[in-house]
Every structure is written in C-alpha cells, then in structure tokens.
Amino acid sequence: MHAPFVRSAAVAVAVTGTLTWAPAAIAQPSEPTPSASAAPAETRALDAGSVEITTKDTAGDALPGAAFLLLDSAGQEAGRGKNDAQGKLTFPDLAPGVYRLKETASGSPLHEVVADQDVIVTPGATTRLTITDPFKAAKVLLQAKDDKTGKLLPGATVNIGTGDSTLLTLTTGAKGTASGDLPVTSRKTQFWVKEIKAPAGYNLYKPTKTFTAGPGAPVTVTVTNAKTATDPKPDPSDKPTHKPTHTPSNPGTPSSGSGETTPSVPATGTPDADSSTPAAATPVGDSTSKAPVGSLAHTGADATPWLIGGAGVLIVVGGGVLVMARRRRADESADDSTES
Numbered sequence: 001m002h003a004p005f006v007r008s009a010a011v012a013v014a015v016t017g018t019l020t021w022a023p024a025a026i027a028q029p030s031e032p033t034p035s036a037s038a039a040p041a042e043t044r045a046l047d048a049g050s051v052e053i054t055t056k057d058t059a060g061d062a063l064p065g066a067a068f069l070l071l072d073s074a075g076q077e078a079g080r081g082k083n084d085a086q087g088k089l090t091f092p093d094l095a096p097g098v099y100r101l102k103e104t105a106s107g108s109p110l111h112e113v114v115a116d117q118d119v120i121v122t123p124g125a126t127t128r129l130t131i132t133d134p135f136k137a138a139k140v141l142l143q144a145k146d147d148k149t150g151k152l153l154p155g156a157t158v159n160i161g162t163g164d165s166t167l168l169t170l171t172t173g174a175k176g177t178a179s180g181d182l183p184v185t186s187r188k189t190q191f192w193v194k195e196i197k198a199p200a201g202y203n204l205y206k207p208t209k210t211f212t213a214g215p216g217a218p219v220t221v222t223v224t225n226a227k228t229a230t231d232p233k234p235d236p237s238d239k240p241t242h243k244p245t246h247t248p249s250n251p252g253t254p255s256s257g258s259g260e261t262t263p264s265v266p267a268t269g270t271p272d273a274d275s276s277t278p279a280a281a282t283p284v285g286d287s288t289s290k291a292p293v294g295s296l297a298h299t300g301a302d303a304t305p306w307l308i309g310g311a312g313v314l315i316v317v318g319g320g321v322l323v324m325a326r327r328r329r330a331d332e333s334a335d336d337s338t339e340s
Helices: 041-046 300-339
Strands: 011-015 018-022 049-057 067-071 077-082 088-094 097-105 117-121 126-133 138-146 157-162 165-171 177-182 189-197 209-213 218-225
Touching: 049 097, 049 117, 067 088, 077 088, 097 126, 117 126, 138 165, 157 218, 165 177, 189 218, 209 218
Parallel strands: 049 126, 138 218
Antiparallel strands: 011 018, 049 088, 067 077, 067 097, 097 117, 138 177, 157 165, 157 189, 189 209
C-alpha cells in the first residue's frame, strides 16, 4: 500500500551550484479507527431474558393447546404462541423489562382462561410461570315444590356446598325457581344442598341431599316441602241450632226431627185395655177426666195399674156401703123393739 504524497514546501538542494525543488510527502491511514464506544454483539445477547410458561388444570394435569399473547411496556406485541403437549410455551430473546401476559384460549371446552398478569424479565435469566386454568362453573337450577301437588313454591332458601364449605346460597323467586354458577374442582364433583328457610305455610325440609355436577354442565336440584299442619277453624255454618219442640196433634204422627213413628194401635194386635174398660180406668167422682191432649196412646200393659187401682177403689166403696147398710138395719131393728 502506498501513501499519498502531499506537496507542502520547497526544499533547496545544492547540486553543483544549481538550486532545484523536491516535494515533501506525509503518509495518512486509508481506514478510520473504530470507536471505542461501540459494544460487541456478544454483549447484547447476554443481556436478553426469556419467559417459560407451563399450563395445568386444578387437578394438576397438563393442558395443551392454551394460547398466549405477550405485550411489552408500550403495549406492542412481543410474542404469541400455543403450548405443547406437555403444556409448555417459551418466549425467548426478550429485552429486560415488564411485560403483560394474556391467555386468549384455554384449549379445553371444560376450562376457563386466567386473568391477565404482569411478567418481569431480568437480564440473562428465564422467568418461569405456572398457569392454572380453572374448570368452568356448573349451572345450577333450584326448584322448591309442594310434596303433594308438585306446585312450585317461592321463598325457599338453600345452601349448596362441598365438604365443610358453603359455595352458593339461592332463594326461589315468584316462579318457585332460582339459578346460579357453582364452582367445581374436578370433572365430577359431589355437592350437598340443605334448606335453611321454608316457604311460607310449609315445614322446613330437614334432610340434606347430595348431587354430582361437572364443569359447564347444567344440573337441577329440587327440594320438597310439606304444608304446616294446623287445627281446622270451625265453620260458622256448622254451629248447632236449637231444635224446636214439636207436639204431634194426632197420635201416630211422627214428630219433627225424628225418623220414627209411634203407632196408636200396638203391632201385636192386643186390644187396648183403656178402650175396653173405660169405667175402670176413670177415677170415682171424676167422670169427665180425659187423657191430656197430645199424649201418646197407652198400650194394654200400661193400663194394668189403672185397672188394679180402680178395682181397689170399688172394693173400698162397696165395703163402706155394706157397713152403712148393716148399721142402718141394726138401728131400725132396735127402734122396732122399743116401740113394741
């Protein structure tokens, strides 16, 4: 390589008394000197970081196919992708700083995506994250019914839970139903339901029922209630009334309120003693005595005491008459003997 010559001044050289001019040359480099402030490429590579994601469900199983989006601090996309069969996804060669991680799909119809979160990338290090996608909630429909008619009842309140935890409280509305989302932790989760308030006019349903629900699946829960037993109130129309006293005008006519008829003539055909011996049944000195109006006819058996009594009266009267007759005869005999 030859250095260029630059004419800078005249030099006098004496050659045998003659002056001649000779040029003076200064060599200059053809390439610039590199700046000391420029950093080598290897140094920049050592400052980069990365993010590694592992996706699982609440049971600890890997979830492949989950999709993620990574944004830098300015909101610009820094990376996107889906995890592999082991549930892993890596974002490499990231400048240090704070990033925003978004899960755009869980890759499973049974799982929900998680909320967005911040990720810090440090120089030369890998930030590892475990993402746990929850199962979708089960859809619960609560019904309260009359145990006899099946009528839907408003105002029933129940607690629903698993183990010792209450997860959901529902109260049936005007249509006798209520609905809600029930968190589940596995593909088949067992729950219990207990009524804590009965509908108005009904007894509390005391047994604790159990049921099984899966992620995102609808399930219907029914409680039945029996009406509260109450003493029936008396009906004013059923109050007892006073029965009117009825005196039959003729013997043998049934009295009001009675289904029986008293015949005037005995069914056996025995003649009435009162009609055959009226004198014996009538006390002496009271020939005008009559049976009370409206009284029932007497049978032959009922007239026997009257006959006995009448005979006794006649005997007493007859004896008295006989004694008086004898006494009169004795007096007349005494008078005749005195006169003679």
